[in-house]
Amino acid sequence: DVKVTQSSRYLVKRTGEKVFLECVQDMDHENMFWYRQDPGLGLRLIYFSYDVKMKEKGDIPEGYSVSREKKERFSLILESASTNQTSMYLCASVPGQETDTQYFGPGTRLTVL
Amino acid sequence: GQSLEQPSEVTAVEGAIVQINCTYQTSGFYGLSWYQQHDGGAPTFLSYNALDGLEETGRFSSFLSRSDSYGYLLLQELQMKDSASYFCAVRGTMDSSYKLIFGSGTRLLVRP
Numbered sequence: 001d002v003k004v005t006q007s008s009r010y011l012v013k014r015t016g017e018k019v020f021l022e023c024v025q026d027m028d029h030e031n032m033f034w035y036r037q038d039p040g041l042g043l044r045l046i047y048f049s050y051d052v053k054m055k056e057k058g059d060i061p062e063g064y065s066v067s068r069e070k071k072e073r074f075s076l077i078l079e080s081a082s083t084n085q086t087s088m089y090l091c092a093s094v095p096g097q098e099t100d101t102q103y104f105g106p107g108t109r110l111t112v113l
Numbered sequence: 114g115q116s117l118e119q120p121s122e123v124t125a126v127e128g129a130i131v132q133i134n135c136t137y138q139t140s141g142f143y144g145l146s147w148y149q150q151h152d153g154g155a156p157t158f159l160s161y162n163a164l165d166g167l168e169e170t171g172r173f174s175s176f177l178s179r180s181d182s183y184g185y186l187l188l189q190e191l192q193m194k195d196s197a198s199y200f201c202a203v204r205g206t207m208d209s210s211y212k213l214i215f216g217s218g219t220r221l222l223v224r225p
Contacts, residue, residue, distance in 0.1 A: 004155075031211045040121070042200060042217035043156070050210055058212075090155065094211040100144065100204045102213060104155035 002027045004105035006091055012111045019078040021108050023091030031094040032074035033102065034058075034066065036087040043090065049074055081112045115139045117201055117216035124222045125191055133186045133219045135201035143204045145177050145184045146213065151197045159186070159199075188221070196223045 007022035023032065031050050035043040035058075045058030047066040055066050063085060067075045074093075078085055088109050092102040117137045125131040135145065144163040148156040162168050162177035162184060174187040188195055198220050202213040 033212075035215075040217060043215040045212065048210060048212060056210065092156075096211060100146070100211045100213060101158045101161070102148075102156075102211075104157070106155050 002029075002093070002095075002103040004091060004093055004103050006089075006105040006108050008108050009106060010109050010111075012113065013078075013081050014113050015082060017081050017112075019081050019110065019112075021076040021078075021089055021091075021110070023074045023076070023093075023105055024072050025093040025103070026072065027093070027095065027103075028071065029093035029103075030071070030096045032068065033092045033094070034064075034074065034076045035090045035092065036060070036085075037090055037107070038087050046076065081110075083112050086110060086112045115203075115205060115214050117203060117214060119199075119201055119216040119219045121217070122220045122222070124224060126224050127191055127193060129191050130187065130189045131191060131221065133188075133199050133201075133221070135184045135186075135216055137182050137184075137201070137203050137214075137216075139203050139205040139214060141205040142179065142182075143206065145175070146202045146204070147173075147175055147186045148200045148202060148215075149197050150200065150218070156200060191223050193223050193225070196221060 033048040034046040049068040065077045091105040147159040150156040160175040177184040198218040201216045
């Protein structure tokens with residue numbers, strides 16, 4: 001079974017803090033994604049990566065950055081957290097090779113006070 | 114722009130059949146997927162259509178009409194555990210990114 005894990009289920013941070021969200025997959029997937037999920041807005045793509053050290057902006061990259069130093073790990077960084085970044089953050093990975101099925105982690109609910 | 118439209122909420126009775134529609138407007142199209150998400154849980158893959166027609170997986174079926182830019186998810190013999198949100202998603206390009214565009218989700222409530 002594919003396993004995607006995220007570092008925290010719940011996180012509370014203060015405005016201006018630097019926040020790191022980590023995602024790890026154990027199936028040697030090449031493609032990894034970070035989404036945020038807000039009520040009524042579905043899943044919006046923040047950043048994605050198709051290989052180590054490679055990253056591409058998604059639809060809403062402002063205020064975020066990412067890091068992929070190892071194939072299994074994809075980190076989302078909020079350089080200076082703001083209250084409008086309070087959300088559910090979901091990581092996903094894709095095996096590639098003719099399938100686009102995305103395997104999601106359990107999510108991190110981030111609250112910025 | 115690129116968009117997927119699906120109803121925000123659907124209510125049905127246990128044992129019934131429900132259909133969740135999805136219409137899409139994307140610059141490219143290479144497949145329509147459906148995901149299920151229970152409250153507090155992660156989205157999980159349900160089905161995929163690349164070609165026109167019906168795909169059946171147990172109680173769930175998914176249909177695609179590429180000419181109409183339309184698809185639906187059909188849930189039969191509804192059970193209480195089917196109460197969840199359902200998202201359609203389109204793969205718009207065949208590049209190596211495997212990016213999906215997601216709809217905003219349909220919340221299904223199954224009543225006894």
